[in-house]
Amino acid sequence: MEEEGATTVSSRVLAQRVGTTAAQVRKDLSLFGTFGTRGLGYEVRSLRERLREILGLAQEWPIALIGAGRIGSALFEYPNLRRRGFEIVTILDRDPRKIGRSWDGVRIRSIDEVGEVIERLRIKVALVAVPASEAQGVVDRLVGCGIRGILNLAPARLRVPDGVTVNEVDLALELEVISYALGARGTVPGEIRQDVTSDP
Amino acid sequence: MEEEGATTVSSRVLAQRVGTTAAQVRKDLSLFGTFGTRGLGYEVRSLRERLREILGLAQEWPIALIGAGRIGSALFEYPNLRRRGFEIVTILDRDPRKIGRSWDGVRIRSIDEVGEVIERLRIKVALVAVPASEAQGVVDRLVGCGIRGILNLAPARLRVPDGVTVNEVDLALELEVISYALGARGTVPGEIRQDVTSDP
DNA sequence: TACCTTTTGTGAAGGTTTTCACAAACTCGT
DNA sequence: ACGAGTTTGTGAAAACCTTCACAAAAGGTA
Ligand SMILES: NC(=O)c1ccc[n+]([C@@H]2O[C@H](COP(=O)([O-])OP(=O)(O)OC[C@H]3O[C@@H](n4cnc5c(N)ncnc54)[C@H](O)[C@@H]3O)[C@@H](O)[C@H]2O)c1
Ligand SMILES: NC(=O)c1ccc[n+]([C@@H]2O[C@H](COP(=O)([O-])OP(=O)(O)OC[C@H]3O[C@@H](n4cnc5c(N)ncnc54)[C@H](O)[C@@H]3O)[C@@H](O)[C@H]2O)c1
Numbered sequence: 076m077e078e079e080g081a082t083t084v085s086s087r088v089l090a091q092r093v094g095t096t097a098a099q100v101r102k103d104l105s106l107f108g109t110f111g112t113r114g115l116g117y118e119v120r121s122l123r124e125r126l127r128e129i130l131g132l133a134q135e136w137p138i139a140l141i142g143a144g145r146i147g148s149a150l151f152e153y154p155n156l157r158r159r160g161f162e163i164v165t166i167l168d169r170d171p172r173k174i175g176r177s178w179d180g181v182r183i184r185s186i187d188e189v190g191e192v193i194e195r196l197r198i199k200v201a202l203v204a205v206p207a208s209e210a211q212g213v214v215d216r217l218v219g220c221g222i223r224g225i226l227n228l229a230p231a232r233l234r235v236p237d238g239v240t241v242n243e244v245d246l247a248l249e250l251e252v253i254s255y256a257l258g259a260r261g262t263v264p265g266e267i268r269q270d271v272t273s274d275p
Numbered sequence: 276m277e278e279e280g281a282t283t284v285s286s287r288v289l290a291q292r293v294g295t296t297a298a299q300v301r302k303d304l305s306l307f308g309t310f311g312t313r314g315l316g317y318e319v320r321s322l323r324e325r326l327r328e329i330l331g332l333a334q335e336w337p338i339a340l341i342g343a344g345r346i347g348s349a350l351f352e353y354p355n356l357r358r359r360g361f362e363i364v365t366i367l368d369r370d371p372r373k374i375g376r377s378w379d380g381v382r383i384r385s386i387d388e389v390g391e392v393i394e395r396l397r398i399k400v401a402l403v404a405v406p407a408s409e410a411q412g413v414v415d416r417l418v419g420c421g422i423r424g425i426l427n428l429a430p431a432r433l434r435v436p437d438g439v440t441v442n443e444v445d446l447a448l449e450l451e452v453i454s455y456a457l458g459a460r461g462t463v464p465g466e467i468r469q470d471v472t473s474d475p
Numbered sequence: 476t477a478c479c480t481t482t483t484g485t486g487a488a489g490g491t492t493t494t495c496a497c498a499a500a501c502t503c504g505t
Numbered sequence: 506a507c508g509a510g511t512t513t514g515t516g517a518a519a520a521c522c523t524t525c526a527c528a529a530a531a532g533g534t535a
Contacts, residue, residue, distance in 0.1 A: 085482065094432070097482095098524055105484055113483040114531040131454040138450070145349040150446070152345055155430055159447040160454075200453055224453035226446070230355055232292070240456040242449045246350070246426070247359040249442050250338070253400055253424035254331040254360075256440040285512065297512095298494055305514055313513040314501035 085116035142204035143168040190220045200224040207231040285316035342404035343368040400424040407431040
């Protein structure tokens with residue numbers, strides 16, 4: 076919206092864009108403070124800035140990529156991560172044939188250097204793209220080195236201690252959700268909402 | 276569990292495995308019927324079979340992959356999709372340099388053949404891995420050809436008519452969720468639950 | 476300034492989901 | 506066949522989330 080030149084936006088328009096209701100937008104925002112001006116709406120630029128702060132996105136996050144395989148390579152070349160404030164600053168693998176190579180200037184290092192690298196680069200978040208059978212072991216090492224957040228691409232359920240955030244992305248599971256939805260036994264909760272607000 | 280040789284499982288153990296409570300497991304299952312035996316629990320094999328039916332996974336799903344790029348290639352080589360019942364049976368792209376090649380025996384075809392291919396192979400679900408700017412156009416064509424479910428990897432909000440299910444996976448968004456969680460402003464809803472049931 | 480219009484922020488109402496807790500139904504060993 | 510021990514299935518209670526609806530606060534106009 077900023078790029079479109081809008082300086083101000085109402086909860087109704089915001090709701091339309093993200094697929095929810097105006098009341099929901101206002102209630103959600105109200106949980107973090109008061110951002111709008113009555114009769115006018117929200118100032119686009121300042122709302123964006125406040126939200127970036129709330130989400131912890133005011134800073135750049137350095138990321139460690141674990142697993143220099145097919146999906147790891149695709150992720151590394153995915154420009155959207157950097158545009159959204161996440162930069163893969165180190166790549167760790169176990170395969171001696173990969174260690175020592177560089178991708179676009181970023182060296183692939185041995186997983187054994189994990190502690191040193193994470194400390195030196197002050198990395199808090201890791202992207203895990205190793206085979207499922209390796210995932211728990213890798214995650215244990217990461218957590219031992221002080222990693223606080225993990226985005227796990229491997230189809231494995233991870234155990235981590237309290238205070239560590241894990242987010243799992245399982246594409247096969249997402250297809251299963253679609254499979255269930257097509258069975259037409261009602262609507263799937265969590266499906267993208269396409270309806271639109273109906274405030275006055 | 277079947278592979279581990281278990282023949283029977285209680286709601287408590289199921290809950291531990293998936294990270295929820297025993298009561299939740301029982302209530303959820305009860306919405307679809309009655310599966311267990313009092314005093315004993317659930318028979319692993321038959322529960323698995325019933326769940327596969329409920330989720331629509333008794334059949335194999337043929338899938339169309341749209342976009343033979345970096346992520347498309349990684350997905351195509353991802354063996355877990357097939358293991359979970361989804362098989363990429365056609366690949367469609369726009370780039371003349373890619374059209375005509377084959378990946379592991381599957382030809383890359385022109386996106387213009389979408390209608391013919393989808394009908395012939397009876398495809399209902401597509402994986403969309405084209406640039407964000409192309410996503411809506413591609414999806415419109417897919418929907419026009421009778422596709423009913425879409426798993427969208429492009430960071431674009433899609434509009435589809437009623438009756439079409441869209442599931443979006445946005446890795447940058449998942450990292451943003453972690454970023455917020457690390458801000459320690461309370462716990463993130465939807466975070467992986469690690470606690471354990473405490474039924475009697 | 477007074478008045479009309481717009482839109483927020485938020486209690487209260489309404490709806491949904493999760494948890495509790497227990498009778499009923501089963502197993503198993505004797 | 507029985508009794509002790511499990512574990513389910515499920516109403517009812519509690520917790521949580523969304524929607525409603527409106528006073529309050531702002532901008533614009535004359
Ligand atoms: N390919 C996909 O599209 C895709 C999609 C979703 C999820 N996944 C999952 O992502 C993971 C990786 O998939 P992939 O296709 O890239 O596999 P891959 O075999 O191409 O790559 C795995 C990489 O991990 C490295 N590795 C293995 N053990 C390691 C360890 N202990 N420490 C450090 N590095 C180690 C390997 O050397 C290899 O480079 C798998 O769990 C897969 O299920 C893949
Ligand atoms: N690379 C990643 O790790 C990654 C991760 C998540 C999401 N994504 C998203 O997935 C999409 C693809 O990413 P990529 O890295 O594979 O890009 P890419 O440029 O490597 O591949 C895109 C492919 O789509 C094809 N294409 C373009 N327009 C098309 C059209 N109208 N019809 C059919 N095919 C068309 C191109 O010819 C190309 O082969 C992007 O939207 C990207 O944001 C990528």
